[in-house]
Amino acid sequence: MLRGLNIIAVGGLIAAAAVVYDVKYSATYEAQKVARLNSEIAKEREKIATLKAEWSTLSSPDRIQRLASKYLNMKALPVTQIGNFSSLPERLYTSADPIGDIINSLDHNGGARDPIGTIIEKLESAEHAAPKSEPETTATVGTSDEPETTGSVGETELPEPTGTLGDTPGDAPEAVPETDAAPEGEQTEGSQ
Amino acid sequence: MSRLSQLLAGLSGWLRFTEGGVSRRRIAIVVLLFASVHVVIAGRLALIGIKSDPQVARRVSNPDLLASTRPDILDREGRQLATDVQSAMLYAEPRKGVGYVDDAVDQLRTVFPDLDERELRDKLSSKKGFVRLKREISERQQHEVRKLGIPHVGFLDESKRVYPAGSELSHVLGGVNVDSVGIAGLEKWVDSGGLADLHMAGFATGRSLKPVQLSVDLAVQHAMRDELMKAQANYQAKSTSGMVLDVRTGEIVAMVSLPDYDPNKPGKPTDLSRLNRLTTGVYEMGSTFKALTLAMALDAGKATLASRYDASAPLHFGRFTITDYHAQRRVLTVPEIFTYSSNIGAAKIAMSMGVDQHKAFLRKMGQLDRLRTELPESAMPLVPKNWGEINTATIAFGHGLAVAPLQAVMATAALVNGGLLIPPTFLKRTPEEAKKIAKRVLRPETSDKMRYLFRLNVEKGSARRAEIEGYYVGGKTGTSEKVVRGRYSHDKLLTVFTGVFPCYDPKYIVLVMVDEPKNTGHSTAGLNAAPTTGQIIARIGPLLGVEPKFDLPKADQLLLTVSQRAAN
Numbered sequence: 001m002l003r004g005l006n007i008i009a010v011g012g013l014i015a016a017a018a019v020v021y022d023v024k025y026s027a028t029y030e031a032q033k034v035a036r037l038n039s040e041i042a043k044e045r046e047k048i049a050t051l052k053a054e055w056s057t058l059s060s061p062d063r064i065q066r067l068a069s070k071y072l073n074m075k076a077l078p079v080t081q082i083g084n085f086s087s088l089p090e091r092l093y094t095s096a097d098p099i100g101d102i103i104n105s106l107d108h109n110g111g112a113r114d115p116i117g118t119i120i121e122k123l124e125s126a127e128h129a130a131p132k133s134e135p136e137t138t139a140t141v142g143t144s145d146e147p148e149t150t151g152s153v154g155e156t157e158l159p160e161p162t163g164t165l166g167d168t169p170g171d172a173p174e175a176v177p178e179t180d181a182a183p184e185g186e187q188t189e190g191s192q
Numbered sequence: 193m194s195r196l197s198q199l200l201a202g203l204s205g206w207l208r209f210t211e212g213g214v215s216r217r218r219i220a221i222v223v224l225l226f227a228s229v230h231v232v233i234a235g236r237l238a239l240i241g242i243k244s245d246p247q248v249a250r251r252v253s254n255p256d257l258l259a260s261t262r263p264d265i266l267d268r269e270g271r272q273l274a275t276d277v278q279s280a281m282l283y284a285e286p287r288k289g290v291g292y293v294d295d296a297v298d299q300l301r302t303v304f305p306d307l308d309e310r311e312l313r314d315k316l317s318s319k320k321g322f323v324r325l326k327r328e329i330s331e332r333q334q335h336e337v338r339k340l341g342i343p344h345v346g347f348l349d350e351s352k353r354v355y356p357a358g359s360e361l362s363h364v365l366g367g368v369n370v371d372s373v374g375i376a377g378l379e380k381w382v383d384s385g386g387l388a389d390l391h392m393a394g395f396a397t398g399r400s401l402k403p404v405q406l407s408v409d410l411a412v413q414h415a416m417r418d419e420l421m422k423a424q425a426n427y428q429a430k431s432t433s434g435m436v437l438d439v440r441t442g443e444i445v446a447m448v449s450l451p452d453y454d455p456n457k458p459g460k461p462t463d464l465s466r467l468n469r470l471t472t473g474v475y476e477m478g479s480t481f482k483a484l485t486l487a488m489a490l491d492a493g494k495a496t497l498a499s500r501y502d503a504s505a506p507l508h509f510g511r512f513t514i515t516d517y518h519a520q521r522r523v524l525t526v527p528e529i530f531t532y533s534s535n536i537g538a539a540k541i542a543m544s545m546g547v548d549q550h551k552a553f554l555r556k557m558g559q560l561d562r563l564r565t566e567l568p569e570s571a572m573p574l575v576p577k578n579w580g581e582i583n584t585a586t587i588a589f590g591h592g593l594a595v596a597p598l599q600a601v602m603a604t605a606a607l608v609n610g611g612l613l614i615p616p617t618f619l620k621r622t623p624e625e626a627k628k629i630a631k632r633v634l635r636p637e638t639s640d641k642m643r644y645l646f647r648l649n650v651e652k653g654s655a656r657r658a659e660i661e662g663y664y665v666g667g668k669t670g671t672s673e674k675v676v677r678g679r680y681s682h683d684k685l686l687t688v689f690t691g692v693f694p695c696y697d698p699k700y701i702v703l704v705m706v707d708e709p710k711n712t713g714h715s716t717a718g719l720n721a722a723p724t725t726g727q728i729i730a731r732i733g734p735l736l737g738v739e740p741k742f743d744l745p746k747a748d749q750l751l752l753t754v755s756q757r758a759a760n
Contacts, residue, residue, distance in 0.1 A: 046278045056272040056356030061414035079662040079730055079740045 261351045262372055263382060263401035265365065267410040268445075268620055274365055274379070274455075276351040276372075280334055282325040285344040286318050293317045299340045300325070303333055327370075328352065353379075355455045361413055363468035364406070364447050364567070364618060367455040376466070378406070378618060381566045405620050407443035412436055415731040417448045420704070423724040424450055427709035432724075433469045434704040435598065436732065439605040439692070441626040442614035444565075444598075445700065445736070469705070472569045474594040478670030478717070480604070480690050481590030482538045483642065486530060487607050488553045489541045491638040497526050503536040509582045514539050514589075517671070517716075518654070530645045531653030533669065535589040542588030543581060550584045556633050557603040558613060559595050566618045571596045590670055591680075597688075601703050604690050606633050607642040608666075608698040647695040647747040658691055658722040660730045662740030666698075667691035667725065669717035674708070684708050689721035693729050696750060699738055702728055 057063070068074055265274040282304075290296045293316045301307055304326055315323045327350070329337075334347055353368045355361075366377015374380035382404060416434055424432040433449040451465040459466065467473065489495035503524045507514040518532050529537030542550050554560055562572045574594035576583045586592040598616060606613040611634030614626050646666025649655045655667045670688040673680040687709060691702040704721045713719070733740065744750075 049275060050277045052272060053275045053277050053354050053356055056275070057354075057358075060357045060360065061411055062358060062360060065414070065418065076731065077734060079660060079733065080742075082662070082734060082740050084739060 261401065262353060262368070262374075262379075264403035265378065265382075266403050266405045267408050267413075268406060268443075269409060269411075270405075271410045272356050273361055273406065273408075273410065274353060274355050277354050278349045279327065279352050280329040280331075280347040281327050281350045282329050282337065283346060283348055284316055284323050284325055284342075285321060286316050286323060287321045288344045290316050290342055290344050296342045296345070299342060300337070300345075303336045303340070357410060357414075358456065359452050359454045360410065360417060361408060361447075362452040362455050363449050363466075363470075364408060364444075365455055366567075367458075370458070376569070377468075378404070378566055380568045384568070406618050407438070407441075407445060407620050408447070408618065409445050409735065411735050412732045413446040413448065415735065416446045416702075416728050417450070417452075419724060419728045419731065420448050420450055422727075423704075423706060423720065427706055427720045429706045429710065429720075430708040431469060432704070432706050433597070434702065434724075434728065435470055435601060436728075437601050437605055437616060437701045437703075439609040439698050439701055440623050441621045442602070442605070442616045442630075443621050444616055444618050446732075468567070468569060469707070470597045470703075471563075471565065471567055472571050472596070474571050474574050474596055475686055475688075475705070476591050476594050476672045476675075477597070477600045478590040478672030478686065478688055479533045479535075479538075480600065480668045480670035480688050481587065481593075482530060482533065483607055483645070483668050483690070484554070484557060484559070484603055485538045485542050485550075485588040486526060486645065487634060487638055487642050488550065489545060490526075490641050491611075491634045492545065492549070494544055495526055495541060497641060497644075499526050500524065501526075501529060501534075501537045501540045503529070503534045503540075505536075507536050507539055507585065509585065512582060512586075514585060527645055527648055530668070531649050533589075533654050538588040539585035542584050545584075547579060547581055547584045550587070551579055554587070554593070556613075557606065558615075559593065559599060559603060563596060563599045563602065563615075565598070565616055573599065590672060597703060597705060601690065601701055604692070604703075605701050606639075608639060608646065608692050608695075608701070610636045611639045643692070643695050643698060644747055644750055646692050647750060651747050654718045655689070655691075655722050657718060658689065658726040658729075660693075660726050660733070662742050663729055663733050663738065664694040664696055664741065664744055665691055665726065665729055666693070666695035667722065669722055671716045671718075685715055687715070687717035687721045689717050689725045691722075691725040691729060693733070694738060694741070695747075696744065700732075700736060702732075704728065 261276045262274075264272060264276070267273055284290055284296075293313060296316055297309060297313050300312060301309060307326060312325065315325065325345075329347065337345065337347075351372060353372055355365060364377055366379040367375055368379050369375050374383040416436060420432040420434050423429070431450055434446075435444060435448070436446040437444055447468075447470055449467070449469045453459055453463065453465045469475075486495075489499075490497070500523050503516060503519075504521045506516075514535050516532070516534050516536055518534075520528070520532055520534065524532065524534055524537050526537075526541075528534070529541070545553070551560070560573060560575050562570055564570050573596065576587075576592055583592050602613065602616050611632055612627075612630040613633045614630045643666060646668060647664065648666075649669075650659050650665050650667055654669045658665050658667050668690050670690075672686050672688070673682060674684040674686055675681070676684055685708065687706045689702075689704045691704070692698045693700060693702070702725050704725045706717075706720050706724070709715055709720050
């Protein structure tokens with residue numbers, strides 16, 4: 001009985017010693033790890049601080065102004081160009097569902113929204129119109145487009161690249177068939 | 193084997209022998225002894241466990257950090273104005289020996305050709321334990337020095353104070369010495385909060401210090417400095433200075449005093465460029481002081497806007513004569529005295545109040561005592577020792593009393609912000625905090641009248657050139673003759689402009705001072721300081737978020753609406 005207890009006690013002692021040993025060394029290891037991480041954090045912080053200082057130096061207003069006046073063609077903002085929301089005109093139409101509107105418009109006049117389709121349609125109508133009466137085609141071409149249409153092909157294509165930015169993309173499909181139609185019309189004119 | 197059995201037998205015999213009452217007590221004593229020893233050991237273990245291992249702790253903090261760090265200084269938008277960066281420093285320990293000194297000198301000079309040979313040799317051949325050889329060493333240079341393999345030569349990290357904005361805010365920030373101790377400006381103020389003691393104890397290391405946030409806006413500061421530099425070149429002035437103050441909180445949004453200096457570069461503290469003219473200089477503020485005189489009389493009820501004063505003839509005081517620069521030679525109303533900047537009128541208004549009341553009013557407005565801010569540098573106003581009637585008459589138009597410009601701006605802010613005197617600060621402050629420390633010095637109605645007068649002066653008075661459409665600028669010009677060898681000089685002038693905007697609800701005061709403008713034809717404030725202020729307001733208005741309004745009534749209507757509001 002007593003011996004059994006002794007054996008258990010001795011065993012427990014050894015086990016406890018082993019556990020303590022393990023805990024102590026793992027604690028030391030962890031402490032070292034913590035110390036290493038802390039010094040790494042400190043180093044990173046220093047790096048961040050250095051980078052921040054560099055950024056502040058590079059973005060200092062003095063430097064920005066010097067560079068801006070050297071490389072950019074900018075001017076000081078006049079007070080008169082500052083406006084507020086109340087001075088803006090009322091928005092004409094606001095839709096609750098803008099995407100739905102687009103889908104609807106596509107459904108209703110899909111042909112008009114399909115550029116290639118419109119080109120084909122225009123060409124077809126031009127061809128249909130051409131045989132009917134010769135002078136009429138030239139007349140329509142002349143009035144619908146610039147006077148240059150009666151000139152060479154190169155001239156008719158000129159206005160396209162110089163078009164202003166304000167031109168909405170919606171205008172493009174209409175403009176394309178017309179300029180295309182013009183040489184077409186000329187060809188038919190020339191051939192006939 | 194037999195001996196062992198004998199020993200066991202003896203031991204068992206001894207045990208048996210001790211099975212008496214006495215031996216039992218002895219056993220108890222022994223057990224107690226051992227137990228107490230164990231308790232001591234356990235206690236000690238617990239103590240060690242509670243205290244952190246000093247070895248580990250030392251490894252955590254960077255032992256190489258020599259000069260301790262300082263808190264970052266940020267502007268009101270969080271932009272960095274001052275920060276610490278680490279740089280390596282080359283040192284040697286000559287006592288431990290650096291090998292052959294001549295070799296070491298030659299080798300070090302291959303990496304750093306700019307090191308002085310004799311100085312280096314002296315340092316290395318001394319018997320000191322530690323000598324500093326060179327600061328700010330790049331990574332590449334460190335690598336090269338390590339390759340040389342000179343014994344007992346090494347590197348230490350030290351923190352260095354850098355000011356990313358350069359000269360932009362030199363006077364406000366001040367500077368630090370080589371040991372990172374603040375020697376001027378806000379840097380010195382930062383130290384006064386016990387930081388210097390922390391440094392000495394070695395606690396202020398790492399980046400644990402909370403940054404100091406200022407009321408200064410770097411963008412506004414730059415705009416102002418840029419415009420002032422232009423003005424300085426344009427009018428060939430000796431110096432120009434200016435500041436922007438938030439009238440609602442007393443926060444200093446910008447403060448420029450040219451010439452200035454780069455705090456990154458060490459310089460002599462006696463250098464003239466180190467002088468902050470707005471806080472350490474005292475000046476006779478000239479006609480801008482008339483605003484105070486008029487406010488005093490309006491507030492006391494001694495005068496109304498309709499009161500008339502005879503300015504048809506110069507005033508004589510013994511051998512002194514007070515004349516008007518823009519003489520009208522007739523009876524003037526109070527607004528006319530302001531817009532024509534009549535010295536005679538202002539003197540008469542002040543004299544109607546009496547010397548004592550005038551003095552008491554100026555003391556109440558903080559013009560007679562030293563104004564202290566966070567900046568350690570401040571100046572005592574020059575107050576006449578024997579203040580007689582002649583002094584009151586001249587001080588009424590800003591001559592005979594020299595104050596720090598910051599002081600005058602504080603008083604002007606009280607004239608337009610509804611009558612509250614708020615001590616100016618360089619630190620961020622909320623309107624609530626400002627309200628707590630504000631002191632009521634004028635009735636709100638007086639403030640309304642002063643706003644009207646300031647605006648009127650820009651619409652049709654001497655400050656017309658300060659007008660910026662949309663910002664409803666108001667202001668007062670001031671041209672004073674500088675005292676040269678005890679006499680007022682006629683060609684050395686100081687021109688001042690205090691601009692307020694927007695006048696219907698003042699938010700900011702802009703002060704511009706041009707010292708000794710030489711460009712003839714632009715010598716008075718209305719021709720140099722006023723247009724400069726206008727330019728500054730046009731630039732800083734959008735930065736400060738002041739909305740321009742273009743449908744505003746004239747000043748007369750402003751007063752009308754104000755008086756209607758008061759009647760209701």
